[in-house]
Amino acid sequence: MTDQTNSNEALLTTRNVTVTYDLTHEALHPTDLSFKGGEVTALIGPSGCGKSTFLRCLNLMNREIPKCRIGGEIFYHGRNINTKSENLFELRKSIGMVFQQPTPFRKSIRENILFAPKKHGRLHGKDDEDELVETSLKQAALWDEVKDKLKQSAHALSGGQQQRLCIARTLAMKPDVVLYDEPCSALDPISTFTIEETIRSIADSGAGICQIIVTHNMEQAGRVSDRTAFFYMGDMVETGTTQQIFSAPKDQRLSDYLTGRFG
């Protein structure tokens, strides 16, 4: 449990982070949050509240959108990454992301896992590859279902399996942060449940991976997360342990949201 010592300090901290679309429209007002290794943080709030926008700052994906600006400072391992000189490609090797829709590439299951590590020149020999495929698929709880068909197309898998493959693919990069952007919104309840279990088992594995999940599903946030942050109209309204957020909300907007008055 050497990771426990690391997890006491924040892995990722944002200070006054804002997002501006089209150079004028501020979609996210200054937000301060910090995330620790081994923890699962849920970002909740009604549609358009800025939770996904915030998430896409953490690996600087917002920079891929034309005329979108990220303001403020984002500290990753104590270093501000929201600078012009930051190497996006290096950064994203250690901050992975899983999207709303499963996005397997048109390749075999095995190649989906190996593709990026190969490109980054991290693999040496077939044994290395086999091991990475197996450990990543096991971490994502997919190994038993696909171990006999690794050469088959990833598109032949069910939606839930595809999403777990995407998680496995992300873990194969050996990231210390994984971002999930509503990973279950395109899935059925059973697949959703498996994904949640996967996220929990990654958190409990002691690997010290910091997981941040955007969800519009409050029950899901309750089931998977240790901490929760509530966003509303581009503001980060309240944050705390998940238990505290759900049982003793301080802000009126949060308690209205939790009781279903809007959202």
Next chain:
Amino acid sequence: MANRDLTAHVKRIGSQDKIATGILTAIVAVVMALVVAIIAYIIVRGGGRALTPGFLTNTPTDDILPGIVYQLWDSFYLLLVTLVISVPISLGAAIFLVEYAPDNWITSAASTAIETLSSLPSIVVGMFGSLFFVVTLGWGISILAGACALTMFNIPILVRTIQQALEDVPRSQRDAALAMGLTRWETTLNVLLPAAMPAIVTGIVISAGRVFGEAAALIFTAGSAPARLNFANPFNFASPTCPFNIFRPACSLAVYIWRLTSEPTEGSTEIVWGTACVLIVCVLLFNLLARVLGKFLARRLTAE
């Protein structure tokens, strides 16, 4: 009362729907009938000659049965040279426009320029080709000059289809690759191009059909004089009779039809119809090939 109104309304829109469907069906039937009629007419007029043994393999100067072997070879060779030049350029232009081009007036001017190129009359492109490639660059009436003129037609179609194919790849695939720390170029090469490949191949083959039948742009650039080729000695590249020499004049099937029609000789009518029949069958085959290849690639790339 309200109920009766509703019944009448349902009846009315029901019959409107029937009339509209009828009209649309009739329009489609007219279009299909036109295509079938033209193709059937050409095949009936020229099919006999086209199928006569020797027509495809004899030289145009054959005493007994003048054939089209040189024209057939030249058509395919011109097509090949054209594709070798135009596919890389179009691929590059399309990738740039879709993936890299900033959203500004220069980009939109470039897109407009490409579209304008596609609507230039082919005879004008031929004139330009004859002045620029043939005279200014000093290539003479040659396959290379002809292929360059054909490239100018082919680029707009190819850029459009490749652009469309790349844009049809879901945004999420691009994001997923970028989020894994791949560069834009790695993403394009390893994720987007394979995903767009079936549509790109289909586009290339369909454009090949169009290039294959082009005449006006070739008359002043590749020439219309029947070449004399020596297939027995194909690797003497400097020789004007070398089939692979790109600096010799060439006469494609379509240009041959034009030449024989404008300067008829005895028995040339039969040759014209036979050539037309061969040409149209080739173009149909290109379209068929495009469909088959596209489907095959799509199946191979999605479910191995």
